[in-house]
Amino acid sequence: MNDRNKNQTQKYMRVGELSKYLGIGKSTIWLYVRQGKITSKKISSYITLFDVEEVEKALLQ
Known part of the structure; x- marks a missing residue:
């Protein structure tokens, strides 16, 4: 993840987007x-979202 991509990311991503x-x-x-x-x-029975900033912080610990 570089700074350019980080500044252009969405706030929330689905699992496939987050994986990539x-x-x-x-x-x-x-x-x-x-x-x-x-x-x-989980916002519906088929859609689960991840807060990108939260995930990045958690994985940096």
């Missing part, structure tokens, strides 16, 4: 959710 943005697999993102490393926001 972070360069990790979707299964790894779901593993982090199960482990409590990151949180998600």
